[in-house]
Amino acid sequence: MKRVQFEHSSIPYLFIAPQILIIFVFFLWPAAQAIYQSFLLEDAFGLSSQFVWFRNYADTVFSDSWLQAAGFTVIFSVLVTFLSIGIALLLAVKANEVIRGASTYKTTLMWAYAIAPPVAGLMGNLMFHPLIGDLYKFLNAIGWDFDHKLNAFDAGFVVVLISVWKQVSVNFIFFLSGLQGIPKSVTEAATLDCKSPTRRFWTIVFPLLAPTTFFLMVINITYAFFETFGIIDTTTRGAPGGATNTLVFKVFQDGFRGADLGGSSAQSVVLMFIVLALTVFQFRFIERKVHY
Amino acid sequence: MQNINWRLISTHTILIIGVLFMSLPVWVAFATSTHAPETILRNGLQFWPGGHFFETYNEVLFVEGGVMKKVTALAMLKNSLILGVGFAVGKVVISMLAAYAIVYFRFRLAVPLFWVIFMTLLLPLEVRIIPSFQVVSGLGLLDTHTGLIVPLIASATGTFFFRQFFRSVPDELLEAARLDGATPWRFFVDILIPLSKTMIAAILIIMFVVGWNQYLWPLIMTTKEENYTLVIGIKQIYQILAEGGELPQYQKAFALTILATLPPVLVVLVFQNWFVKGLVESEK
Numbered sequence: 279m280k281r282v283q284f285e286h287s288s289i290p291y292l293f294i295a296p297q298i299l300i301i302f303v304f305f306l307w308p309a310a311q312a313i314y315q316s317f318l319l320e321d322a323f324g325l326s327s328q329f330v331w332f333r334n335y336a337d338t339v340f341s342d343s344w345l346q347a348a349g350f351t352v353i354f355s356v357l358v359t360f361l362s363i364g365i366a367l368l369l370a371v372k373a374n375e376v377i378r379g380a381s382t383y384k385t386t387l388m389w390a391y392a393i394a395p396p397v398a399g400l401m402g403n404l405m406f407h408p409l410i411g412d413l414y415k416f417l418n419a420i421g422w423d424f425d426h427k428l429n430a431f432d433a434g435f436v437v438v439l440i441s442v443w444k445q446v447s448v449n450f451i452f453f454l455s456g457l458q459g460i461p462k463s464v465t466e467a468a469t470l471d472c473k474s475p476t477r478r479f480w481t482i483v484f485p486l487l488a489p490t491t492f493f494l495m496v497i498n499i500t501y502a503f504f505e506t507f508g509i510i511d512t513t514t515r516g517a518p519g520g521a522t523n524t525l526v527f528k529v530f531q532d533g534f535r536g537a538d539l540g541g542s543s544a545q546s547v548v549l550m551f552i553v554l555a556l557t558v559f560q561f562r563f564i565e566r567k568v569h570y
Numbered sequence: 571m572q573n574i575n576w577r578l579i580s581t582h583t584i585l586i587i588g589v590l591f592m593s594l595p596v597w598v599a600f601a602t603s604t605h606a607p608e609t610i611l612r613n614g615l616q617f618w619p620g621g622h623f624f625e626t627y628n629e630v631l632f633v634e635g636g637v638m639k640k641v642t643a644l645a646m647l648k649n650s651l652i653l654g655v656g657f658a659v660g661k662v663v664i665s666m667l668a669a670y671a672i673v674y675f676r677f678r679l680a681v682p683l684f685w686v687i688f689m690t691l692l693l694p695l696e697v698r699i700i701p702s703f704q705v706v707s708g709l710g711l712l713d714t715h716t717g718l719i720v721p722l723i724a725s726a727t728g729t730f731f732f733r734q735f736f737r738s739v740p741d742e743l744l745e746a747a748r749l750d751g752a753t754p755w756r757f758f759v760d761i762l763i764p765l766s767k768t769m770i771a772a773i774l775i776i777m778f779v780v781g782w783n784q785y786l787w788p789l790i791m792t793t794k795e796e797n798y799t800l801v802i803g804i805k806q807i808y809q810i811l812a813e814g815g816e817l818p819q820y821q822k823a824f825a826l827t828i829l830a831t832l833p834p835v836l837v838v839l840v841f842q843n844w845f846v847k848g849l850v851e852s853e854k
Contacts, residue, residue: 283676283744284754290675294683297668297729303709304702304721305690311701369588372581379582385839386589388846390596392834394783394801397827400808401599410614410820412598446592448849455850475577504696508785508801512808526696533700534790542700549697557692 309550316543327540334544338532344545347523354438354524355502362442363494366449367487371479373450374457384454391447396508402440403513426514430521433514437522440513441506448501449494456490457483496560503553525549596831603627603824610820622821630825637822638806641795643829650782650799650833656719657781658774665728666766670758672729673736674744687726695722695787703790713797722787728773731851735769736762772848775841779834800830 284290316334318327338344373383390398405413406426417424426432460483468482484491507526510516516523516531523531529549533542598615605620629636630643637643671677672684695702702721711717739762747757763770788802798806807823838845 284674284748285676287677289754290671290677290680293667293671293675296664297687297726298683300664300720300724301686301690301726304705305693305698305724306686308698308701308705309693311704312698315701365588369585372584372588375581376578376585379585383585383589385842387585387592388842389835389839390592392779392783392838393596393831394785394804394834396785396801396804397783397830400804400823401595401827403808404602404820404823405595405598405615409818410610412615415614443591443595451846451849455846500694504694507696511785512804529697530699530786539700546697546700550693553692553694553697 312543312546312550314543315539316547317540318543319540334540335548338541338544339548343520343523344525344528346520347525347528350434350522351503351524354434354441354506354522355499357438358441358445358502358506359495359498361438362445362498363449363491365442366446366494367453367491369446370450370453370457371483373454388447388451390444391451393444394508395441395444395505396512398440398444399509399512402436402443402509406436406513428518430518433518433522436513437506437510440509441502444509445498445501449498452490452494453487456487460486499556525552596828599824600828603821603828605821607817607819607821611818626821626825627829630822630829637819637826638795638798638803641798641803643800643803643826645796646798646800646803647829647833649797650801650830652715653718653784653788653799654778654782654834656715657722657784658777660719660723661728661777661781662770662773664723665726666732666763666770668726668729669732669736670762672733674754674757687729690724690726691730694725699786699790702787706791713792713794718788718791718797719781722781722784728777731773732766732769735766735851739765768844769848769851771841772844772851775837775845776848778837782834800826804830 317329317331319333369387373380373387376383405411408414408425408427414424414426424432426436464482464486468478472478472481503524504526506524507530510522510524510527514522516527520528525545526549529542529545532538532545536542598617601619602610602616603626604623605616606622609620610616631647632642632644634640634642638646668687672680672687706712706717706721709717711720743761743765744757747761752760782799783801784799785801785805788799789805792798792802803826807826811818811820811823
């Protein structure tokens, strides 16, 4: 906080009012509604509803389809996070090494940041289209009996690939600026002490990038949870048989397409707790192990 | 010497593979969008531009019924611009004001209000999408710009960014301003805003891209075709392709993805330095 501050009784409230007002109307009120509705059971016509305590939670959260979605979300998030961070780190390290063409590489590797996930999804969807998709034909030609409409693994492959593709550029931007922030004197001293570039990377550079990596893990998990909605909605839509449903996609599916308000709200509330737990975990445990 | 050269070659090879991986899909999408639907159906995706560029883009951008039932891509482009600019400006104005109050004033509810704002970071709109929809529809804001933009501004990412930035501004400035008898509003307008210029620009760019790329919220918020943004058009064309028809218009689907991609990509490329600075600084 500032040492010096204004002392006015009413003016700060005027400044902060617009934000607080929006939060109350469009954030706190809907969040409270979600919690309230998660305890209600509506009849088939939505005319009356009944207070049913935790029945919606029990019905949805312990159902096979929710557990399946939870399982897929975990595997999906881990794969997307590690692959996109790994690829971005490799590219950033290499882009930081070159002198010739450095800015061209930088630009062409980061611009995909601006592409919306559903746009990436539709592009990918057409690349894997059974009629015209070259990737679909290529995978079948090299002997992989590829069919993402029927095979759960193949569908997962498509969704992970597109999600990783979309996320590499953000990670690349952060890693590159992290690498450029390492003082020249440090890397030069390391070069004198250690001949092997690979060892130098893992013992000197990577630990210095640890805060960036940690931060990116949080960003990527959030991305895999929430922002991939647009990718899934324009590719597999959870098919085949719910195998590529993420938890967020399922909230939308059950609430809007399935008109199961109580169940969908219960899922929302559970998701809120998962996000909350992840946040607490992040601050409590991981952040301490990273040396800034 | 030999050793170093090999290393350089491998470095460039890896980078070129990376560039191809990132760029080739978009290039193929563009090249394919310039071909006739018969060609695409017969020969698959195209790697070189064909002769139907003007025909396809003209039909998609300007002809009624060219891509959606009625609305043209140009109208959707306008809606996307309104969403992107409205979201960016709204977010910057509201979060700057709130951050100013939090950093520069001592007031009783400062701590609880700060926590209310902080909470919004934990729960993305996706999680509370259905009740948000109900609230907005209850207020009669469906299919309006207000209903589209304002709920998206509820999350407090911008506020945290400006809070961080204001705290790095030297205290002496405020002391000096107070000695000169500046009111809080004067200080904000004459000193703080000019100081934050680059930061404001960077945040505007990032938020424009974020706003332009919104998907789920506009999807459930807009029921009338004339309110579609380009990113929502993507969804509709997906639907049309999935339903099939005698001759699937793949070239139009690709043209639409290119149109939805071009404006945010251009903004990011033109303002690259501000954009990168804003992105990296804001997350600290």
